[in-house]
Structures are given as C-alpha cells and as structure tokens.
Amino acid sequence: MPDRTFEKPSQTEDEYFVREDAEKKRKLALEVKKQTEVAERNRLKQLHWMRCPKCGMEMHEVKYRGVDVDVCFSCNGIFLDQGELEHLERPEHKGVMSAILNWFKPEMKP
Known part of the structure; x- marks a missing residue:
C-alpha cells in the first residue's frame, strides 16, 4: 500500500482561495452598506415626510389644475x-402661480 501524504497547495491555489474569500467578504460588506443606506434613507423619510423645510410644521397637499x-x-x-x-x-x-400665491395670502382685517 503506497503511503499517501497530502501535498501542500501551491502558491497559485492559495492566492486563488484568498482572492475568492476577499471577493465574498467585499460583496457582503457592500450589501450591508446598501442595506444600511436604505434603512437610513427610510428613517429620514419617516422623520421629514410632509414636513415644511422652512419651519418643520406639517404640510398639506392641495390639488390645483392637475398638480x-x-x-x-x-x-x-x-x-x-x-x-x-x-x-x-x-x-x-x-396665471396659475399668481392664483396659487393669492390663495395663501394672509387675510386682511377690515
């Protein structure tokens, strides 16, 4: 029965597996980053959705001529x-813009 000894992998094989492992880890890190970015965007959207960028109060949608x-x-x-x-x-x-602006002028007191 011949003596079977395992040969050490060649340097080329080692490099191949190191590159494969590094590529898997890089893809995993990119996926985690992507999920984190999506989660952060969603968090910010929930925080700021329909809030006035000027004063922070709630905004309302008003339909005007299809807009x-x-x-x-x-x-x-x-x-x-x-x-x-x-x-x-x-x-x-x-004249739409002037009409819109007229909607929201403060009422004049008599």
Missing part, C-alpha cells in the same frame, strides 16, 4: 415637486 401643491399653512410656504413647476408654466396654465 399636487405642498402647502405649509403655518409659514405659508408653497412647495412644488420636480416637474410640477414646468407643468404650471405651460401656456394653458397662464
């Missing part, structure tokens, strides 16, 4: 999401 305008009735802030200003600038909506 949801975000309004803070505390500081009279008016906020538009991406693309909404362009929608209101269309010729068929001429």
Whole structure:
C-alpha cells in the first residue's frame, strides 16, 4: 500500500482561495452598506415626510389644475415637486402661480 501524504497547495491555489474569500467578504460588506443606506434613507423619510423645510410644521397637499401643491399653512410656504413647476408654466396654465400665491395670502382685517 503506497503511503499517501497530502501535498501542500501551491502558491497559485492559495492566492486563488484568498482572492475568492476577499471577493465574498467585499460583496457582503457592500450589501450591508446598501442595506444600511436604505434603512437610513427610510428613517429620514419617516422623520421629514410632509414636513415644511422652512419651519418643520406639517404640510398639506392641495390639488390645483392637475398638480399636487405642498402647502405649509403655518409659514405659508408653497412647495412644488420636480416637474410640477414646468407643468404650471405651460401656456394653458397662464396665471396659475399668481392664483396659487393669492390663495395663501394672509387675510386682511377690515
């Protein structure tokens, strides 16, 4: 019966397994980072969702000519999401911005 001794893996094999292990660890670290970023974004969204960036009070959506305008009735802030200003600038909506601004002017006392 021949004596079976195990040969030590070659340096090339060692390097291969080290690279494979490092790549697995890198992918795992990236996944953890991604999940952490998603969790942080979700936390911030919950904290700031529909809160006025000026005063921090609750904002309300008001539908006006097909656009949801975000309004803070505390500081009279008016906020538009991406693309909404362009929608209101269309010729068929001429005068919309002045109409919106007139909605939220403080009432004059007689």
